[in-house]
Amino acid sequence: MKKSIVVSTQHTKFSALAFKEDFEKSIKKVADLGFDGAELAVRNPKDLKVENVIKIIKENDLEVPAIGTGQAYGEEGLSFSDPDEVIRKMAVERINDQIVFASNFNAQVIIGLIRGKIEEGVNRAEAEEWTIDCLRKCTGFAKEYDVRLTLEPVNRYESNFINTLNDGIEFIKRVGASNLGLLADTFHMNIEEISIYDSIIQAKDYITHVHFADSNRWAPGCGHIDFKKVIETLKKINYQGYVSAEILPLPDPDSCARLTAKTLDKLNIS
């Protein structure tokens, strides 16, 4: 396994981000702390100087395992489950732009909050079909770029569908695309899974990316999740990908990144 931490390419309201100011400095810090990669949180790739982002990543000898896409929902309201067809079309276009951007790094594109919430008064089965339709369009487009998508179950307070790994697997099966995997996030799992470990075992054929955050969404080691056992379980299923810290910048960005690096080094993830 390799380790990464989330860095936003621009300032954002989204809270669970170690670094969201001064991209170049943040990336340098991530490299200095010994991370193998930086997961990038991007609102709209069209707002970025892509060549510049590529250059900064290369200069610091980092990989980009995944692109986070939730800001387009949080800040612009784009979503796969919106009753308005135009909004859904814009959400698909945005993810397609993220796919083109991701192809520069061999990064996965995360489908997290961009799926939205099923609004009151909206038929649940219909909203699920809209979501599946959007996922089919995006995975189809992603195949042309040899890019994978990864679906992230989130806790009940952040969305009212796809909360558990098993919910995620059901959706992945319904979409039926070979380039759609599953993202296991320990913070969400602490709230939603009956057993964090058993659910990882059961999802072994689907997990393509992992988020590490402790029970309180601080750096691993700051709450009560047993990361030693999580790592053992990931090794048991022969997970070879990244564990990426999607955490609150507390007590401050530098400290939480340092704490993450320290905890992961102690746990001997490789």
Added chain:
Amino acid sequence: MKKSIVVSTQHTKFSALAFKEDFEKSIKKVADLGFDGAELAVRNPKDLKVENVIKIIKENDLEVPAIGTGQAYGEEGLSFSDPDEVIRKMAVERINDQIVFASNFNAQVIIGLIRGKIEEGVNRAEAEEWTIDCLRKCTGFAKEYDVRLTLEPVNRYESNFINTLNDGIEFIKRVGASNLGLLADTFHMNIEEISIYDSIIQAKDYITHVHFADSNRWAPGCGHIDFKKVIETLKKINYQGYVSAEILPLPDPDSCARLTAKTLDKLNIS
């Protein structure tokens, strides 16, 4: 320790309630399952036939350890931290009505969601002062009836202040009333506390009521909270009060109540 489970006196939107239909039948079930008490969730005591509620509780030989009051926030928007003075005054009046109702049972009055959320654009320090002012008014009124209030920290998604037991203790100290205690809820603690056990130990002089729900808010035993260790910790601080199940009615009301009774009996709480 004694065991209870939450029963709503009327139908409600609030989801974390085992029973919310047909009060008399629900109370009978609670008694049949061997619970010592029923915690009552009440939107407005003035809508109740109080003598009838007292009669049903007595006939079933149950106690009422606490009154839940959050529906007045969830369904009517009354709160202690609302910028509108009239709303705050209505919230205090509602809690005072709950205090009079509670005095029939020697029950504590829970201050949970009724504290509200600090709205965007509202000064945090000011909203905290409003809340403290309301708490002083209510604890003062409660003294006349020899009733205690108990302040419930809830997780970050349900309110943006008083999330940890320690936050609760700080507020209790600032209010400075001898009849204001602390409510420890395991579902919220699983999200907010660094260690569920250490935080109980640290709050030992303040805890006057305990909610049991598992990590997924199902009945104790359905998630990954170690209730054996929670019970041991509560025994360590010599907690003599109630553990009360505030849980989702899943898979259905009867099953979740039965599961709760079974788990608590196995854990030998007394």
